[in-house]
Amino acid sequence: MSNKLIEVKHLKQYFPAGGVGKNKKFVKAVDDVSFYINKGETLGLVGESGCGKTTTGRSILRLYEPTEGKIIYDNNVIFDSEQKIHVNMLPYRRKMQIVFQDPYASLDPRMTVGDIVGEAIDIHKLAADKKQRSEMILSMLEKVGLNSEHANRYPHEFSGGQRQRVGIARALAVNPEFIVCDEPISALDVSIQAQVVNMFEDLQSDMGLTYLFIAHDLSVVKHISDRIGVMYLGKMVELADSNTIVKKCLHPYTKSLISAIPVPDPKEARENKRIILQGDIPSPLNPPSGCRFCTRCPYVTEQCKVEEPEWKEVEQGHYIACHNYEKIN
Secondary structure, eight states, X not given: OOOEEXXXXXXXXXXXXXXXXXXXXXXXXXXXXXXXXXXXXXXXXXXXXXXXXXXXXXXHTTXXXXXXXXXXXXXXXXXXXXXTEEOOOHHXXXXXXXXXXXXXXXXXXXXXXXXXXXHHHHHTTOOSSHHHHHHHHHHHHHHTTOOGGGGGSOGGGSOHHHHHHHHHHHHHTTOOSEEEEESTTTTSOHXXXXXXXXXXXXXXXXXXXXXXXXXXXXXXXXXXXXXXXXXETTEEEEEXXXXXXXXXXXXXXXXXXXXXXXXXXXXXXXXXXXXXXXXXXXXXXXXXXXXXXXXXXXXXXXHHHXXXXXXXXXXXXXXXXXXXXXXXX
């Protein structure tokens, strides 16, 4: 039996953006992305805004129906565009959950916290009676650091950090195996961020969870992730375990991201060379031919402009899409 819980093969997610017939345009939000996540592991997904991280997470859960590709969950194919397999997701909603980025927009303001957390318990008929339902809700709130008094309050009565805890309790209510954490701390105060990240780690060890952890902040991702994938303009450019990404990354884009991580030691910070990329990110409506990163890469060659780099394993567990990685490093 495979140890992989989630496997994604050649995932594509294109959104129509006007035009008719041959002139029809698409935003290539996710374009041919492949990776896997092992059971009990955290895979971090990083990249700048608009690179397709959130769309990847939502497409795996089929909140967005993928354009192409194959998604395998625990050895069961839940989506395959070639074989035209579109499995009914309701049984999988119990196993696969999401914590949304914005704790203000993701909670219904007309429902009490108890009903928000209890909604999934009702849909999946997990409680035998009202007493058991109430116990399950209170136990979930307790797990995320809230108490029984909070169950009868409404979302507007809470701070951002508390609302995000409610969102996490809602995701945990059905006892899932896999959670997409979609930038769960980016809307929170810095002082609260560390608490929430530590809570995610505790919940993972208590409940045996598997995470896809999407974030901007590489220092947070480095702390929580076993492996890190780096995305740029809809493509995965590098994937390796978190120590390798931080210490021995090979792709010029990853090097630039790593150089931006603040270092607490002033002496070390002075020695660190900050790699600042030139130019703007191209539009996903009209991405450059060849390598997507060629318009901003300091090592660009003619081959980069015409030929798309192959996604390949260069060392065990270390994947990269770059023509010149050997010359650069």
